[in-house]
Structures are given as structure tokens and as C-alpha cells.
Amino acid sequence: MKIIVACDSFKGCMTSQQANEAIAKGIQKANPNHEIYCSSMADGGEGTAQVLGQCLHATKIDVKTLDAYGKEIMTYYFITKDNTAILDVASCIGLSMVEKDKRNPFIANSRGVGIMMKDAMKKGCKKMVIGLGGSSTNDGGMGLLNEFGIEFYNKHMEPCKANPYGLKNMVYINKKKFIKPNIEITVACDVNIHLLGEKGTTHFFGKQKGFYRNQMSEVDCWMKNYRDCMQHTFHVDLDSFEGGGCAGGIGACLMGVFDAKRMPGAQLVASMSNLEQHIQSSDLVITGEGQTDLQTEYGKVPFEVLNIAKKYNVPTICLSGALGIGYQKLYEHGMAGIFSSSDRAMTFQVAIDKGAEKLENLAYSIIHLMDHLQGDI
Structure with missing residues (x-):
């Protein structure tokens, strides 16, 4: 399976590249046979x-x-x-x-x-x-x-x-x-x-x-x-x-x-990074941001990545640090799954310090589940 990873930065926690690398690491742990392409993203904000x-x-x-x-x-x-x-x-x-x-x-x-x-x-x-x-x-x-x-x-x-x-x-x-x-x-x-x-x-x-x-x-x-x-x-x-x-x-x-x-x-960055070219030949797209909420559908990275992937009928899932009010609206736009990497009650500082580790573990769990359902493991 060819997987495109294209996340925004997780404000105050990880750059786009660091978030992508954490997810890629989780995917590789679950199944080293998957092909992974990481594309750094931003929407005009930090990074x-x-x-x-x-x-x-x-x-x-x-x-x-x-x-x-x-x-x-x-x-x-x-x-x-x-x-x-x-x-x-x-x-x-x-x-x-x-x-x-x-x-x-x-x-x-x-x-x-x-x-x-x-x-x-x-x-x-x-x-x-x-x-x-x-x-x-x-x-x-x-x-x-x-x-x-x-x-x-x-x-x-x-x-x-x-x-x-x-x-x-x-x-x-x-x-x-x-x-x-x-x-x-x-x-x-x-x-x-x-x-x-x-x-x-x-x-x-x-x-x-x-x-x-x-x-x-x-x-x-x-x-x-x-x-x-x-x-x-x-x-x-x-x-x-x-x-x-x-x-x-x-x-x-x-x-x-x-x-x-x-x-x-997000459109500007996507065009300069040739993201669409990579997505059209992929099997799955993973995107994410620090918090997914009502603001996301107004043009933030996960929404732009989703819209590109929809053109080629490539399923897209969103892995974010936290889920805020209104994140469910993305399901109406075609997002296949939306997940938070916060797996337990924790302070904000702990969430920041453990951000990459939590994101890696979440990616591992999701890919492991998908492979199991598809009979790949």
C-alpha cells in the first residue's frame, strides 16, 4: 500500500516534518512493507x-x-x-x-x-x-x-x-x-x-x-x-x-x-510541493494538525489535503493532537476517519512532551487494524 503523509505542524509541539516522521515511524512498525511518502505542509500559519x-x-x-x-x-x-x-x-x-x-x-x-x-x-x-x-x-x-x-x-x-x-x-x-x-x-x-x-x-x-x-x-x-x-x-x-x-x-x-x-x-504549499501528483497514485492519505475543530473546514491543511484526495477517490484519515468542537463536520466532507492522539487524561505540557510518541502509537494502531481487516497480517 502506498501511503501519503501530509500533516500541518502541531503548534508548539512538532513541526510538519516531525509530525510526518512520527506517523511514518508508526506505519513502518506496523508493517515495513508499506510505501510511505511524506510531504511537509502548512496553511499560512506556523512553519x-x-x-x-x-x-x-x-x-x-x-x-x-x-x-x-x-x-x-x-x-x-x-x-x-x-x-x-x-x-x-x-x-x-x-x-x-x-x-x-x-x-x-x-x-x-x-x-x-x-x-x-x-x-x-x-x-x-x-x-x-x-x-x-x-x-x-x-x-x-x-x-x-x-x-x-x-x-x-x-x-x-x-x-x-x-x-x-x-x-x-x-x-x-x-x-x-x-x-x-x-x-x-x-x-x-x-x-x-x-x-x-x-x-x-x-x-x-x-x-x-x-x-x-x-x-x-x-x-x-x-x-x-x-x-x-x-x-x-x-x-x-x-x-x-x-x-x-x-x-x-x-x-x-x-x-x-x-x-x-x-x-x-494550504493550496499554495500543496501546489509548490507537487502534493497532488503524489496523492493521485496513492492508496491512503494521512493528514493531521494540532487540533481539529470547526476552524478546520475553513481552509486548514487537513481540509485542503482531503479535497485533493477526493478528486482521486483516495481515502483520507486525520490524526490530530486534540479534537475540538465541530470536528465531526469533516465527516460530511468525506473524511474517512478522525482520531486524537491523546489516549488518556493529561496536562497540556505532558501532551506537548509526549506528542510525537503518542502520534506514532496512534499511526501504528490504525495501520495494524487496517492490515488486519484486509488480511495482510
């Missing part, structure tokens, strides 16, 4: 630049920037042979960079992304691919715009900080220092949500970033004020862009102000 950089044989560039809370950090991006920069926001303002109980979206900002963009431009890049998933910010891209010279002021003509309170308090935007860069930007989005509303960025991602349920409607109103101010200054509606809600509004900022083009992240 996107790494995966695309490997696919395109790009050069890794180290850069000093700021995290979401203003702390200096070293991170990296990639530059291809044709001077295209590939970076993801999660590498500097990533959600997994901060422990869950220490996340504070009310003070987090996106300035670090702007610093990385400017570094790539100084190195001569005229094209840029930016993965937007996995951010810890909800500032609408204010911090990024600050880095390019755009200033925000409250009613007292005092500068607004780049955070949700700034969204609330701004009444005036000064763009006199802003010079639109001559660069072609593609944003890789993992979901197709807009900036505002009950299905917008604050409501959709707010809980994982640290907002309480009773805060989200108010913060969404602040984001609407930001949209209105930006529309008055730049004559563009940031809420009109599909995918604009990605990365706490950075997507809308890049599409509205920098004329960035949007492409579903």
Missing part, C-alpha cells in the same frame, strides 16, 4: 516559511525584530533565487510563543512583522509571500503600519498605541510619512474570514488569543472604528476583503493598504 523555503531551496535569513509584546528577538525568513521573501507572522508574533495563561491581546501588536518586511526590502526583494496564520495580535495591523510611517491619534491629538485600545481611541490617521513600497505581496491565509462581525477576526480567533467571551463584541466595535478611520484616510473598506480577518486584521491591512493578493495558504 509556512520553513516549508516553502525548503520546497524552493531558498536561503535562510536571520533577522532581529520584536515579538508581540515589544521584546527584541531573533527569528528568520527566506529569500528565493528570484529575490522573493518568504516569511510568516507566527515567527515573530506567534501565538505559540507565549504560554496560554500569559497571553494578553490588549497589549500585543504587529510591529515586528513590519520590521521583517523592511529588512527583506532592504535586501532587494521585490516580491514577498507572507503567511498570516498563528498570530497572537488583534491590532488590525496598526503596529505594522506604524513601522511604515503611518501614525494614529486620539481626540486629544496624542499618539495611539498599536493595540485594541488604539483601535478604540483613534480619531485621526496621519499618512504623510507613508510611502507605499514598490513590492508585490501575496498573503497566504488559513481561513477566509472578514475583519468584522460575529464571524470576524475578534469573535473567530479571540478566545485562543486571550479575550473573554464577554469582551469580544466590544473589541469588535473598536475594530469597526479602526475600519471607519482607515476608510476615511485610505478610501478602502478593510472589511471587504475575504481573509482580511487573518492575523488579527493584518490580512486586511496588507490587502487594503499594500494591495496584497490573497491565496489560500
